[in-house]
Amino acid sequence: MKEQTFLNIINPFKDKIYRLALRLLTSKEAAQDATQDVIIKLWKQNDKxxxxxxxxxxxxxxxxxxxxDQLKLKQNNNLRIVHTNYDNNEISGQRQLELKDEMQWINEILKTLPEQQQAIFQLRDVExxxxxxxxxxxxxxxxxxxVALSRARKKIKESLIKQHSYGIG
Structure with missing residues (x-):
C-alpha cells in the first residue's frame, strides 16, 4: 500500500485516536506520542x-x-521508584524516623476524613x-x-501544617 493511500484511510479518525489516548493517558504529550506510535504500528501492518x-x-x-501498556509501565516505574526510596540503605536513621512519623500522622488524619474521601485518596494517591x-x-x-480528592488533600495538608507549626513553636 502506498503511503498516501494509507494516510487517506487513517486521517479521518486520527483525531479519535488522539482523544482516546488523551482520555487514557491524561497528558497531551503522552497522547501525542501514543497517536504517533499507533499510526506507526498501523503503517507496519499496512499490507493487512x-x-x-x-x-x-x-x-x-x-x-x-x-x-x-503505557499505564502499566508507568505504574511499574512508579512502584520501582517508591521501592528504591524505601530500600535505599543510605537513608539516615533520622530521616527514616521522620518518614515513619509523617506516615503515622497522615494515617491519623485519614481516619478523620469521610469514608468516601479516604477511599478516593487511597485509590488515587496510594494505589x-x-x-x-x-x-x-x-x-x-x-x-x-x-472534588472529594481535592478536599481530602487539602485537609491532610492543613492538618500537617498545623501539626508542624505546633511542633516547632
Missing part, C-alpha cells in the same frame, strides 16, 4: 489493513491496548488508579471524584 472490516475499530483497539477507574469503582462522576 484492507483485511479488517472496520479499520477504525481496529485502530481504536490498538490505541486502547497501547495506552494500557495510583486513574480517575476513570476510580469513577467506576466508586460509582461517581469525574467531577465528584476530583
Amino acid at each position: 489493513i484492507n483485511d479488517y472490516a472496520n479499520v477504525e475499530a481496529f485502530a481504536m483497539t490498538v490505541t486502547k491496548n497501547y495506552c494500557y 495510583q488508579y486513574e480517575f476513570e477507574e476510580i469513577c467506576k469503582i466508586m460509582n461517581m462522576k469525574n467531577t465528584a471524584v476530583r
